[in-house]
Amino acid sequence: MKRRSAAVTGLGIITAIGSNIPSSWEILIKGTCGIEPVNLFDVSHYRSQKAAEVNGFDPLLFFSARDLQRMSRCDQMGLKAASEAVRDSRTGLGKCGSRAHGDLRRRRCGGILSAERYRKEMLQKGWRRAWRRLAHSLF
Numbered sequence: 001m002k003r004r005s006a007a008v009t010g011l012g013i014i015t016a017i018g019s020n021i022p023s024s025w026e027i028l029i030k031g032t033c034g035i036e037p038v039n040l041f042d043v044s045h046y047r048s049q050k051a052a053e054v055n056g057f058d059p060l061l062f063f064s065a066r067d068l069q070r071m072s073r074c075d076q077m078g079l080k081a082a083s084e085a086v087r088d089s090r091t092g093l094g095k096c097g098s099r100a101h102g103d104l105r106r107r108r109c110g111g112i113l114s115a116e117r118y119r120k121e122m123l124q125k126g127w128r129r130a131w132r133r134l135a136h137s138l139f
Helices: 021-030 073-089 098-106 112-125 127-138
Strands: none
């Protein structure tokens, strides 16, 4: 079966300065910086203690608790931004059914919080246990 590609001509964004296009643009024009001390995980062993961290993102506003069990924070924000881009494109893609959305949900990448969790588990419990959890969450 030949893979088809699609281009969504809309915008979706979640950043340290805003969680949608209008709010991000307004804050960007004001010149506000989104770089602050990291508080999502322990950064004491890193050289840099600051980053452009997304604060105030509540995934329960967009996803069910069941869906969240298999999604990293990175996946949640990516899907939220993608759905905003689809809405912004006004293509009617949001009405096409669950198959297209299922394809989008399968392409997950994890993110730094997942990597930190697996690194910590690997150090505490060994790489075999951490690898099983990692493989289960990705596939």
